[in-house]
Amino acid sequence: MNAEIISVGDELQRGEITNTNSAFLTKKLNSLGIVIMSQVTIGDDPDAIISSVHGGKGQADLLFVCGGLGPTADDVTLSAVAKAVDMPVKTDIPTWQHLLSIFAQRQIDVQPENKRQAQYVGKLIPNSRGLALGSWVKLGKQRVVVLPGPPSEFQAMVEQEVIPMIIKEFNIQKTIKTRALHFLGRPESILMNDLKSVMETYPDITITSYVKPTNIELRLTGFMNKQIDIDARFDQVTKMILEKEGEYYLGMGNNFSLVNKVVNLLKQQKLKITGAESLTGGLFQSTICSVPGASEIFDGGFVTYAASAKVKLLGIPSTLIEHNGVVSSATAEAMAEYSRKKLGADFGLGFTGVAGPDSLEGNPAGTVWIGLARKGEKPISKQLHLAGYLGRQEIRLLSVQYGLQMVLREIKK
Amino acid sequence: MNAEIISVGDELQRGEITNTNSAFLTKKLNSLGIVIMSQVTIGDDPDAIISSVHGGKGQADLLFVCGGLGPTADDVTLSAVAKAVDMPVKTDIPTWQHLLSIFAQRQIDVQPENKRQAQYVGKLIPNSRGLALGSWVKLGKQRVVVLPGPPSEFQAMVEQEVIPMIIKEFNIQKTIKTRALHFLGRPESILMNDLKSVMETYPDITITSYVKPTNIELRLTGFMNKQIDIDARFDQVTKMILEKEGEYYLGMGNNFSLVNKVVNLLKQQKLKITGAESLTGGLFQSTICSVPGASEIFDGGFVTYAASAKVKLLGIPSTLIEHNGVVSSATAEAMAEYSRKKLGADFGLGFTGVAGPDSLEGNPAGTVWIGLARKGEKPISKQLHLAGYLGRQEIRLLSVQYGLQMVLREIKK
Missing domain, CATH: 3.30.70.2860 (Alpha-Beta Plaits)
Structure with missing residues (x-):
């Protein structure tokens, strides 16, 4: 079995945005043993869409047309596909009513163009993540599948709707x-x-x-x-x-997330966590809060970017910081232990270090100390020597991951 | 003028990772009026690389071979290209010495395979962001350009090295x-x-x-x-x-960043900012800290996820929260004002709302209140009605952006 992917969008054609959808779809189709014959990228041009659909007609078992289903004037995909396959554009009334109710909740005026987001050709493919329907058209032995471009919508529709439809219609067994x-x-x-x-x-x-x-x-x-x-x-x-x-x-796992694993282990063991963050500036706590239900294990914490904030918000003696330096084992452990005590949590993490680009106290960018305090135990700490050329964001991101790894090891001890 | 792009990597071919490099390169080449004749993706296979280079030989003015330059056994691009163009692989001694010093700083043992990261064919293209060199090979009228796959390295090398080399060698004037x-x-x-x-x-x-x-x-x-x-x-x-x-x-601007703009305006006006975050869980502060030199305008702040933390860390009267609700104008303004006062800052932001998936106090996911307190003025607040289907991360991300927009408007007032 084989497939062809046509990606529609001026921004894609000019390379202004990256075609994540093609890669995602390729992977999903490959896992079913479906080979991608060709990937074509074209602009928001009805004639180009029509000739691409005609060009692939009958050759591929599956022809995907992706993108260009929004409410603006350059969203021409649906009407072009309808013309190419010579079938009418239909409006789904329940979707249109749902759309009206969403606009009412968001307190936004509805434009006539928004009606396009309730339209389809052939058989409707529902969209749980956004405001544009997909279409599934049977054209002889071929199926033409039309999907919206925003990746979160596209991916959810491929996984939840399109893949099950393909498995069923083509009776697929290999993988x-x-x-x-x-x-x-x-x-x-x-x-x-x-x-x-x-x-x-x-x-x-x-x-x-x-x-x-x-x-x-x-x-x-x-x-x-x-x-x-x-x-x-x-x-x-x-x-x-x-x-x-x-x-x-x-x-x-493909969707493995360290923070999900750590938060779920904390939930299971009914343990609470907090932290005080210097170089990570809140990224550790916001990563914890990215997991739904984080409120069971996290009440709050501190961002102590300046040395003065470490003293003022946490109550760390200024002499401790002066004596050991901001980027030190002692400061990291104090940030962990003082924040833990302030919140009455089971775990406290302290992040201090040099995100760069400049060095600090003679430490090059990438030098990080992470402290971990556990109720009833002596705080521990770990030093990282990350590569300075990684840049500020990646040094912060990696620091958070190493902190989570320390918690993981501590819980599993 | 035209170009061909060959992307090398098993993960790319199977769609496991997205080819951001091709899109980036396409855009840069298009801006010089260079048309992409074809984009091919192949696996980590020396024979496939050799026949792709031969296949494109002489047809395109520029032939890019991207990816597969790391230290592991599946990184076969350089030796395959050398074979295809019949030129020797050379080792750059200064790069090798630099590599040894980086490994020493990171306290990692050097493997024999790491030497590949100091090798090239033809003319060397330096890499300021990572550990693999690029190559520039003149082959009759054609130039073959070999670049490493990690996007941060690839993009920096294209912008800083390859584009200037192309403009110079081909004397380009259109754009x-x-x-x-x-x-x-x-x-x-x-x-x-x-x-x-x-x-x-x-x-x-x-x-x-x-x-x-x-x-x-x-x-x-x-x-x-x-x-x-x-x-x-x-x-x-x-x-x-x-x-x-x-x-x-x-x-x-293409690389416009709202937080950069806001942090730089605060720096210019010597104003300090802080915040107390509930639904955003530290994302506002970590966004502020993503800008180098943020320490000039940000000392620290609070993550007050639970109502109890709003009382304990900020000192907000529990009656205020009980009376108005956690998701309310009054709570958002109190979070802003109390955090501002605690840090002695000029601006304080308060973020409270429903990131979802569940609703809270009868408010659907996407309901957000942002408070803004400015020294010497009465706090103000703004309500957002974001679409619940956006999901937790995007609701948090957008809340931070709207908070930054409030600060921008306030500074420019």
């Missing part, structure tokens, strides 16, 4: 499987060197490494064969990898 | 120009309806709208002609747009 394992604190080159024996033991499983902003991902890939239990094979490989690299292991 | 204008608080459909008269007045300037996570961008595009001063034309169009939509205008 590729992958498993993602996430690590932090181990350089990629050392990690991959250590795993040479694993790769030799399991030559039919491909192991690739990928440096992500917040961790290193190992991706196991195997081609599915009905006779082989590939998940069991993955389990064996994972076990062998963790015997070597378990210390740096965070967790598993 | 497309664009200008980006950023708005917040105006629905896209209303904005674009209001601008119909502008588009009629200036038919040679294309105006397109694009909904970004934190604002709406209007993009003006004009094709460069040496006889026309296109920047002056953009100025006229901008003026006409701002006469209609100035209230919602944030600023201009």
Whole structure:
């Protein structure tokens, strides 16, 4: 089976925005054994859309037309596809009424153009994340699928609606499987060197490494064969990898999130967390709050960017900071312990260091101390030597991840 | 002039990661009038790289080979390109020594594979952001350009090194120009309806709208002609747009950042800012701290997620919260004013609301109150009715942007 993807949008064609949708769709289709024949990017031009749909007619089993379904004048995809397949544009009344109610809640006037967001061709594909419908058109042996461009809407519709429709209509049985394992604190080159024996033991499983902003991902890939239990094979490989690299292991899964794991473990054990942040400036706490239901384990905390704020808000003696320096084990542990006590929490984290670009107290950008205080125990701390060239944002992001890893190790102790 | 882009990487080919580099490069090349003939994605396979380089040989003026230059076994691009163009792989000694010193600072053992990161073919292209060199190979009338895959390195090298090299070697004079204008608080459909008269007045300037996570961008595009001063034309169009939509205008530029603008205005006026955050959980303060030199205008602040923390950390009377509700104008203004006073700052912001997915006190997800307190003045507040389907992260992100917009309006008052 094969597919063709037509991406519509002037901004895409000029490279002003990145086509994340094509990559997402490719991955999902590949996992069903569907091969992408071609990917075409065209502007918001009805004639180009019509000729692209005609050009692909009948050749690919699936023809995707993505983007250009909004309410503005340059959103021409739906009417162009309707023309190309010679079918009428229909309006879905319940969607239109839902749209009117959303606009009323948001206290925004409805424009005539907004009606386009309730229109479709062929069979309607619902959109749980936004205001434009998808379309599913049967055209001989081919299916033409029209989807909106905003990635959150596009991805939800592909996963929730389109993939199940494809599996059903084409009766698909073959698949590729992958498993993602996430690590932090181990350089990629050392990690991959250590795993040479694993790769030799399991030559039919491909192991690739990928440096992500917040961790290193190992991706196991195997081609599915009905006779082989590939998940069991993955389990064996994972076990062998963790015997070597378990210390740096965070967790598993394509959508793995360290903060989700930590927050859920804290919830399970009914433990509360807080923090005082200097170089991270609130990023640790806002990461905690990104998890729905974080209020069960987090009441609040401090951003103590200046030394004076560490004294004023936390009550750390100014002599302690002067004696040890702002970027020090002692200051990080004091920030952790004083914030923990102020909130009456089980865990307190303290983040201090140099986000850069300039150095501080003789420490180069990337020098970070993280303190961790646990109720009833002596605070501990960890120093990071992150690469200064990573830049301010990534140093802050990584610091938060290392802090979460310290909590993970402490909970699992 | 034309170019071909070959992207190398198993993860790219399987759609596991998104090819942001191609889009970035396309945009940069387009602006020089260079047309992309084809974009090919291949796996980490030496034979595929060699035949792709041979396949494009001589047809495109520029042949880009991107990705696969790291230290691990699947990074095979450089040796494959060397084979394809029949030139030797060379090692740059200063780069190798720099690499050794970085590994020493980071306290990591050097692996033999790391030497690859100091190697190149033809002429070396330096990398200010990471640990892999680029290569520039002259092959008859064609130039083959090899660049590393990590986007931050790739983009910096394209902008700082490759584009100037292309302009010089090919003596380029033609260009497309664009200008980006950023708005917040105006629905896209209303904005674009209001601008119909502008588009009629200036038919040679294309105006397109694009909904970004934190604002709406209007993009003006004009094709460069040496006889026309296109920047002056953009100025006229901008003026006409701002006469209609100035209230919602944030600023201009491809890399425009509202927080940069606000932090720099605060620096200029020597004003300090703080905040107390509930639904945003530290995101406002960490956004402020993302700007280098934020310490001049920000000492610290509070995350008061639970009502109890609003009382304990800020000293807000619990009766005020009970009487008005957590999600209320009064609570937002109190958070702003109490945090401002605690830190002795000129501005205090208070963020309270419903990030979702669940509703709170009868308010649906997306209901947000932002309080702003300015020294010597009565606090003010603003209510947002964001769409609940945006999800938790985007509601928090937008709340921070609206808070920054309130500060911007206040400073410019």
